[in-house]
Amino acid sequence: MKFFIDTANLAQIKEAQDLGILDGVTTNPSLMAKEGITGKENIIKHYLAICNIVDGPVSAEVIATDFAGMVKEGEELAKLHKNIVVKVPMIKEGIKAISYFSKKGIKTNCTLVFSAGQALLAAKAGATYVSPFLGRLDDISSDGMRLIEDIRVIYDNYMYETQILAASIRHTMHILKCAEIGADVMTGPLSSINGLFNHPLTDSGLKQFLADYQKGN
Ligand code: G3P
Numbered sequence: 001m002k003f004f005i006d007t008a009n010l011a012q013i014k015e016a017q018d019l020g021i022l023d024g025v026t027t028n029p030s031l032m033a034k035e036g037i038t039g040k041e042n043i044i045k046h047y048l049a050i051c052n053i054v055d056g057p058v059s060a061e062v063i064a065t066d067f068a069g070m071v072k073e074g075e076e077l078a079k080l081h082k083n084i085v086v087k088v089p090m091i092k093e094g095i096k097a098i099s100y101f102s103k104k105g106i107k108t109n110c111t112l113v114f115s116a117g118q119a120l121l122a123a124k125a126g127a128t129y130v131s132p133f134l135g136r137l138d139d140i141s142s143d144g145m146r147l148i149e150d151i152r153v154i155y156d157n158y159m160y161e162t163q164i165l166a167a168s169i170r171h172t173m174h175i176l177k178c179a180e181i182g183a184d185v186m187t188g189p190l191s192s193i194n195g196l197f198n199h200p201l202t203d204s205g206l207k208q209f210l211a212d213y214q215k216g217n
Helices: 010-018 029-034 040-053 067-080 092-104 116-125 134-139 144-158 172-181 190-195 200-215
Strands: 002-006 024-026 058-061 084-089 108-113 129-132 163-166 185-188
Touching: 002 010, 002 190, 010 040, 010 190, 024 185, 040 058, 040 067, 058 108, 067 084, 067 092, 084 092, 092 108, 092 116, 108 116, 116 129, 116 144, 129 144, 134 144, 134 172, 144 163, 144 172, 172 185, 172 190
Parallel strands: 002 024, 002 185, 024 058, 058 084, 084 108, 108 129, 129 163, 163 185
Antiparallel strands: none
C-alpha cells in the first residue's frame, strides 16, 4: 500500500518524508489556503517546493471547471515537474479532460468521488488515480469504507489499472481497513500516519529493556 500525505504543509511533508515511508503527496485548494498559499504564482512555487522534498507523485488540482480551461491548466501543471499528477474534479467536463490527459500520457487523479458509478467513469476515462472521499461519507452517516470495497470489486472485475487512492482519511483505522480491502494508496494527514506507531506494549516493553540494560552496566 502506498502512503501519501494529504497536506500542503512543508514541515509535515518533510517530517513524513524523513520517516522513509512516504510515497507521494496530495493537495487541494483548501489545503493550500490553510497554509496561506494564494495566487497562481505562489501556488506553483509551492508545488515545486513539495516536489523538491518528495520524489513521488504530487497531486496538483485544476481550478477551471470547463474542458478547455482544465486542459490548459492541467498541461501547465504537468509541465512543472515530472511528478505532478493533475487533479481533476468528478464532473462531466472533468471526465472529458481526464480522457484527454490519459491519451496524452499525463497522469491524473479524479477527485471528489463519492459513488462507485463515478469511480467506474473515472476508470473508463483512464484516470491514473481515483479519490473516493471516505471520511466525508462517514461524516454524513454513509459508509465510506463500503465505497472502497465496491470500487475494489468493480476494478478487479475488469482489471482496470486506475489506482484506488483512499482519500479523506481521518485516522488509523481508516488506513488499516483500506489496507485490508486492498486500496492501492491512502492519503491522510500526518496524525493518521503517526497514529500507526502507537502501542502501549511497545512503550512499556522498551522501557523495561532499557531499565534491564542499565542494571547490567
Ligand atoms: O484528499 C482529500 C482530502 O483532502 C479531503 O479530506 O478531511 O477535507 O475530508 P477532508
